Amino acid sequence: MAPGPEGLDPTIHTREIAFEADVQSVTSFLKLATVSHNGTAHKTFACDEGPSLGGLGSAPTPLMSFSAALAF
Numbered sequence: 001m002a003p004g005p006e007g008l009d010p011t012i013h014t015r016e017i018a019f020e021a022d023v024q025s026v027t028s029f030l031k032l033a034t035v036s037h038n039g040t041a042h043k044t045f046a047c048d049e050g051p052s053l054g055g056l057g058s059a060p061t062p063l064m065s066f067s068a069a070l071a072f
Helices: 062-071
Strands: 019-025 031-037 040-047
Touching (some): 040 062
Antiparallel strands (some): 019 031, 031 040
């Protein structure tokens, strides 16, 4: 029988997960963040505030991204 995924191994009690984020400001409110895990799986995210707060409204707000992260 093949072993199950490492995440389901009941003998593992701790894990260390490290992410690296490189963030750059495009405008005062528009930010681009490139996140990697162990130097691989690079993903780029953008966040911006709406026009009522001085942003361009070109990307999800930081609070939207935070709320989505909590849901996962």
